[in-house]
Amino acid sequence: MNPIKILILTANPQIPDYDPLRLDAEVRRVEEALQRSRYRDRFEIATKLAVRTTDLRRALLDHRPQIVHFSGHGTGEQGLVLENDAGKAQLVSTEALAGLFGIFETGQIECVLLNACYSEVQAMAIHQFVDCVIGMNQPIGDKPAVQFAEGFYDALGAGSDYDEAFEIGCSAIALEGSSEHSTPVKKYRKRRRAPLSAEPAAEPTSVPATEAPSPATQSQSFGNINISGSNNAFSGIQAGENSTVSQDNSRYENNSRQSMNISGGTIYGSVGQAGGNLTQTQSQNENAKPLTPQEVVKLFAEIETLLEGSGLPEGQKNKAIGCLESAKEEVSEEEPDKTFAAKNLRKVTKILKETDDAVGVGQSLLEKVTPVVKKLLPWLGVASHFFGL
Numbered sequence: 398m399n400p401i402k403i404l405i406l407t408a409n410p411q412i413p414d415y416d417p418l419r420l421d422a423e424v425r426r427v428e429e430a431l432q433r434s435r436y437r438d439r440f441e442i443a444t445k446l447a448v449r450t451t452d453l454r455r456a457l458l459d460h461r462p463q464i465v466h467f468s469g470h471g472t473g474e475q476g477l478v479l480e481n482d483a484g485k486a487q488l489v490s491t492e493a494l495a496g497l498f499g500i501f502e503t504g505q506i507e508c509v510l511l512n513a514c515y516s517e518v519q520a521m522a523i524h525q526f527v528d529c530v531i532g533m534n535q536p537i538g539d540k541p542a543v544q545f546a547e548g549f550y551d552a553l554g555a556g557s558d559y560d561e562a563f564e565i566g567c568s569a570i571a572l573e574g575s576s577e578h579s580t581p582v583k584k585y586r587k588r589r590r591a592p593l594s595a596e597p598a599a600e601p602t603s604v605p606a607t608e609a610p611s612p613a614t615q616s617q618s619f620g621n622i623n624i625s626g627s628n629n630a631f632s633g634i635q636a637g638e639n640s641t642v643s644q645d646n647s648r649y650e651n652n653s654r655q656s657m658n659i660s661g662g663t664i665y666g667s668v669g670q671a672g673g674n675l676t677q678t679q680s681q682n683e684n685a686k687p688l689t690p691q692e693v694v695k696l697f698a699e700i701e702t703l704l705e706g707s708g709l710p711e712g713q714k715n716k717a718i719g720c721l722e723s724a725k726e727e728v729s730e731e732e733p734d735k736t737f738a739a740k741n742l743r744k745v746t747k748i749l750k751e752t753d754d755a756v757g758v759g760q761s762l763l764e765k766v767t768p769v770v771k772k773l774l775p776w777l778g779v780a781s782h783f784f785g786l
Contacts, residue, residue: 400441403431404462408448408469408479410486419539420446420468423512426547427466434554447480450489454497463507468542471513471533478513495522496712499719503726504528508559510549512542517582524584525744526719529559531583541577544569560585586737688776690728697725700745700769707762713752720744739777742770746784 405427407420424444431440445456448469457465470478470486477494481487498506508529511519520532537545548569552562563583571578688696704718724741727733749763767786774781 398439400439401464402460402462403427403440403442403464403466404456404460405442405444405466405468406448406453406456407444407446407467408477410470410478410480411484412470412478412486415470418469419543422539423468423543423546426543427550430547430550431554434551436554436556440554447484449480449482450487453479453489457497457501457506461505463505464510465506465508466510466512466546468512468546471511471516471519473515473518477511477516477519491519491522492712494519495525496715498523499526499715501526503719503722510546512537512546520582520584524586525716526723528586529563529583531563531581533580534582535580537577537580538575540573541570541575541580544573544575545581559583688773693728693773693776694725696769696773697721697728697742700742700766701725703762703765703769704745709749709752709762713748717745717748720748735777739779739783742773742777743784746770746786750785 405424407424409418409420428442431437431442434440443456443460443462445452448456448467467477472478472488474491476488476490478486479489498509503526506527509520509523509527509531511530511532514533514536516532517534518532520530524530531549545566547566549562549566551569552565553559557565560583563581563585567578567581570580701718701721704714704721707714709717720741724738724745727738727741728735746763746766749761749766752762770784770786771781
């Protein structure tokens with residue numbers, strides 16, 4: 398099994414009226430946390446000090462890490478503070494930083510920890526491309542920053558996923574009596590990840606997401622469709638022919654049961670709540686068939702081809718392709734998270750709209766992408782207004 402590579406980057410430039418940070422102590426505590434851990438042999442640490450912009454790029458390319466840990470100063474909207482050749486401060490903008498992470502293959506970098514003041518802004522931007530990003534929503538002191546890092550890596554070394562490791566890190570600050578335990582914030586996306594234990598897992602597990610959980614019980618099939626479940630919102634139904642949908646509303650005040658009969662057509666989007674039973678008939682298009690997984694992947698690849706061959710500015714192009722790659726990877730899963738895929742595809746259309754408004758790219762790329770997106774609507778379970786089309 399290949400080790401999980403952790404790249405620790407520090408920058409502590411000379412800044413007037415600022416005391417130097419104790420970054421050496423933080424690096425030492427992180428190394429100690431992993432060296433004493435149960436799964437210490439599963440981690441490999443590389444450290445780069447006094448990081449300049451060239452060092453940042455080269456370190457990512459040379460080490461190809463799964464976890465990137467930055468310790469230093471942050472300035473919120475203005476970006477993170479690295480160093481120049483003279484040891485003075487050099488700002489790196491949020492857009493440039495996110496663009497760098499967006500270049501790497503989706504899923505290659507699993508987690509980014511920005512242990513710097515006001516770094517939530519950068520965390521949000523990088524989260525377009527990285528599943529777990531941790532930043533700080535306000536200034537954080539030296540001691541709480543070290544406590545969080547130590548707790549986070551204690552948990553990772555014990556086999557925790559990133560979500561639990563984040564909570565342990567916050568708890569480490571709180572246990573020391575500091576009120577700064579609410580300063581770290583995480584941007585977290587569900588992603589299947591193998592456990593660290595030596596024994597292979599019986600089935601892939603899903604790490605918890607920060608978004609609302611899925612309904613407790615739900616089943617769905619296509620063709621002659623039968624969908625049932627507790628609190629089923631009837632969202633994203635494809636009906637090639639006849640369908641029957643039932644719902645147990647036991648958690649609602651009137652404890653009513655609900656059923657729906659659909660004949661023909663294709664229904665998508667949120668159908669909503671009905672007081673009793675609902676019957677709907679829709680004209681049948683003989684050519685309207687549910688998309689196969691292979692057809693869905695092919696449509697996403699078609700959008701990617703349009704993006705790659707476009708005249709978009711390089712930054713916007715990389716950002717759009719990064720979002721699309723995240724969606725394409727998800728739809729290739731055996732049980733894809735369609736909501737996650739739809740949200741990333743919506744980011745792509747948003748980027749195209751903003752780019753068209755700003756620089757006026759010849760024949761609008763959005764006009765070429767829109768017909769392909771509309772073909773995906775039934776499978777994604779959303780209506781066209783979800784993408785602003």
